[in-house]
Amino acid sequence: MDAIPAIRVVDIRKSFGTLEVLRGVSFDVHRGNVVSMIGASGSGKSTLLRCINRLETPSAGEVYIDGEPMGAVEGRDRPLSEINRMRRDLGMVFQQFNLWPHMTVLGNVIEAPIRVLGMSRKAAAALGEECLARVYLSEKAREYPARLSGGQQQRVAIARALAMRPKAMLFDEPTSSLDPELTDEVLTVMRELAKAGTTMIVVTHEMGFARDVSHRVLFLHNGQIEEEGSPAQVFGNPKSDRCRQFLSKHLQ
Amino acid sequence: MGNWERLVWNQRGVLLQGLMVTVEVCLIAFVLAVLGGLALCLVRMYMRPLKPLAVLLTEFFRATPIFVQLMWVTYVWPEIFGWPNSFFTAGWVALGLQSSGYLAETFRAGIEAVPRGHREAGYSVGMSPVLVFGRIVLPQSLLTVAPSIVNQFTVIVKSSTLVSVITVQDLMFQALKLVNVWYEPIEILTATAGIYIGFIFLVSTAGKMLADMLRQRYGLAAA
Ligand SMILES: Nc1ncnc2c1ncn2[C@@H]1O[C@H](COP(=O)(O)OP(=O)(O)OP(=O)(O)O)[C@@H](O)[C@H]1O
Numbered sequence: 228m229d230a231i232p233a234i235r236v237v238d239i240r241k242s243f244g245t246l247e248v249l250r251g252v253s254f255d256v257h258r259g260n261v262v263s264m265i266g267a268s269g270s271g272k273s274t275l276l277r278c279i280n281r282l283e284t285p286s287a288g289e290v291y292i293d294g295e296p297m298g299a300v301e302g303r304d305r306p307l308s309e310i311n312r313m314r315r316d317l318g319m320v321f322q323q324f325n326l327w328p329h330m331t332v333l334g335n336v337i338e339a340p341i342r343v344l345g346m347s348r349k350a351a352a353a354l355g356e357e358c359l360a361r362v363y364l365s366e367k368a369r370e371y372p373a374r375l376s377g378g379q380q381q382r383v384a385i386a387r388a389l390a391m392r393p394k395a396m397l398f399d400e401p402t403s404s405l406d407p408e409l410t411d412e413v414l415t416v417m418r419e420l421a422k423a424g425t426t427m428i429v430v431t432h433e434m435g436f437a438r439d440v441s442h443r444v445l446f447l448h449n450g451q452i453e454e455e456g457s458p459a460q461v462f463g464n465p466k467s468d469r470c471r472q473f474l475s476k477h478l479q
Numbered sequence: 480m481g482n483w484e485r486l487v488w489n490q491r492g493v494l495l496q497g498l499m500v501t502v503e504v505c506l507i508a509f510v511l512a513v514l515g516g517l518a519l520c521l522v523r524m525y526m527r528p529l530k531p532l533a534v535l536l537t538e539f540f541r542a543t544p545i546f547v548q549l550m551w552v553t554y555v556w557p558e559i560f561g562w563p564n565s566f567f568t569a570g571w572v573a574l575g576l577q578s579s580g581y582l583a584e585t586f587r588a589g590i591e592a593v594p595r596g597h598r599e600a601g602y603s604v605g606m607s608p609v610l611v612f613g614r615i616v617l618p619q620s621l622l623t624v625a626p627s628i629v630n631q632f633t634v635i636v637k638s639s640t641l642v643s644v645i646t647v648q649d650l651m652f653q654a655l656k657l658v659n660v661w662y663e664p665i666e667i668l669t670a671t672a673g674i675y676i677g678f679i680f681l682v683s684t685a686g687k688m689l690a691d692m693l694r695q696r697y698g699l700a701a702a
Pocket residue numbers: 243246248266267268269270271272273274275
């Protein structure tokens with residue numbers, strides 16, 4: 228294991244008003260590792276991911292990307308413009324795909340490389356084609372998202388995130404709003420990313436995927452990590468009762 | 480049939496001239512309405528200190544009857560602002576201002592209809608708030624409201640018949656002038672109504688086709 232983890236989460240807390248959603252969560256994700264996060268609805272999984280890439284500002288705690296703190300520079304709050312810059316190191320894939328409907332598939336993928344990284348349209352297009360090939364959608368480059376199936380849209384969203392060459396990818400239930408017959412094509416792409424050594428945090432209800440692909444599994448309960456370990460450990464011999472109950476409901 | 484020929488067909492030059500003025504007034508008013516509506520909406524949503532002013536203007540333009548607004552711009556503005564200096568200008572200003580109030584609300588609905596996730600997807604690839612607004616929120620909301628904007632044009636056309644009152648020589652003005660010459664309103668006014676209906680039908684058909692295109696191509700439902 229290298230000394231500096233790709234993502235280090237230290238004692239993250241988050242409250243919405245009086246509702247305490249995250250109550251001190253800490254974990255590391257090492258380079259090239261896949262961490263799966265499981266837990267009941269409302270346990271705070273999405274909030275945790277959103278705190279990591281700062282779509283939500285944590286109430287306390289810090290997230291380090293390659294050792295660099297997201298929320299602070301030289302002991303002071305990091306200005307919003309710089310947080311924007313750091314966010315591009317973390318690719319995010321949402322449950323609802325969130326493709327931009329007024330841009331073509333390729334347009335979605337190359338938007339940020341052009342506007343944020345300042346790439347030329349030509350170089351961006353080449354990069355975009357390469358990313359679309361990785362999700363097996365080269366032939367859809369000129370379509371608009373509305374013409375694509377849910378599974379295809381989600382794969383475009385993955386390509387869009389990959390095009391920024393992020394240091395890590397965050398997936399928030401990427402297959403939860405897909406029909407069952409469409410989840411496999413997305414999971415296949417994710418397995419290949421994992422095999423290629425992509426650092427990933429995956430919030431999922433796909434226990435098969437979590438067991439086969441992850442290096443570590445976190446079980447979140449009530450805003451805290453209730454159980455954590457290798458997939459064999461968490462799925463085979465969970466220590467906590469709540470985790471055992473959760474798994475018995477989700478592993479049939 | 481003789482009457483139709485004498486009163487309408489033989490006068491087609493005059494009526495056509497009036498129609499051109501109507502189209503002209505409406506187009507200029509429409510441009511003002513779109514730009515003014517967008518400005519009112521953006522100030523209201525994104526410039527906190529000026530928000531009350533934008534709300535006040537929006538509500539004022541929407542709530543004032545078009546006839547009152549027309550009189551007000553025509554006879555009060557020159558006293559206060561020294562402008563407008565022609566009835567024609569007063570006509571499109573009044574028409575444009577009223578529609579800008581409605582369009583401000585239309586634009587706002589369009590912007591609010593952009594799902595939060597679309598903005599967050601922009602932030603998560605490192606886009607700044609300005610980029611997210613300019614590249615994602617604004618284009619998408621403009622497409623969403625485009626059919627409503629086209630429909631607002633038909634409202635302007637209908638309201639524009641009132642500018643004849645301040646002697647702008649639009650279609651309605653020419654029609655009334657012919658009626659006053661011949662004292663035979665049936666054919667002239669019926670034909671005039673027909674021209675307005677045809678014009679408005681064309682515009683609203685264009686709006687429907689646009690809405691269909693947006694739905695099929697981009698999956699965008701009208702806001
Ligand atoms: N912006 C917000 N404002 C107020 N409460 C919020 C907000 N976002 C999340 N919450 C609350 O925080 C709690 C955790 O939500 P979160 O979305 O993180 O759960 P989750 O584990 O992702 O659940 P699910 O499996 O349903 O996606 C919920 O009670 C939710 O209502």
